[in-house]
Amino acid sequence: MKENETGIEITLEIVCGKWKGLILWKLLHEKPMRFNQLRREIDGEISSRILSRELRKLTDDGLIERIDYEMVPPKVEYRITPYGKTTASFLTSMNEWGLEHKRMSTSRKEMARLINK
């Protein structure tokens, strides 16, 4: 373990990419959700293939849990785990920063011009 290694790298391994942060954020604030429910509620329209893949990654990493009711028709729920809940600390910060900057401007570049001026 390197001495000066930042925590940023480790955290990025988890939330990097377009979707995992959003999925975690959703499951942090809702009850366990079913596959298609999650699919509908995530803004930005995620395809079932991508959602399936991202859910698998999060499950493999122990951040969420897959509950298969083994019914016909199938019913599967995804729930945040205790470990997953700990991500709320930085996801909340990220959300606040993003919202702040969305409120202030329509674009990041414009934002930058205003602040840096």
Added chain:
Amino acid sequence: MKENETGIEITLEIVCGKWKGLILWKLLHEKPMRFNQLRREIDGEISSRILSRELRKLTDDGLIERIDYEMVPPKVEYRITPYGKTTASFLTSMNEWGLEHKRMSTSRKEMARLINK
């Protein structure tokens, strides 16, 4: 602008990828730095091509500033901007989470097992 859009998405557009978060983090805590100095000090060994590209993206987004002294041999410095400094809020959270989880375990999977048990 959508109503329920999360700030997460916006924030991820900036720090996503392996390097931009680390570069920002470095420049947040140091004086303006030269290209090769930055290259040497970033852990994980970044190639000059990649560093160059990432620095350009950050500059285009107004998060850092490129100062060319127009000397021979070339001297160029990169400095965090006021806008870039605002990212400290969430980068700090991300760093803390990562360090916390690095301290507790050698791997994320083991970490997950411990917490979720």
Added chain:
DNA sequence: CGGCATCCCGTCCGATACTG
């Protein structure tokens, strides 16, 4: 010193179609 050119690979992301 601070890059850019070239080539390459693996991953991310997506549309469409299909299935138990």
Added chain:
DNA sequence: CAGTATCGGACGGGATGCCG
């Protein structure tokens, strides 16, 4: 309902070499 199969494009990341 909850996915998988297939195909394909875009992007991130890297090795090597060259240049003013």
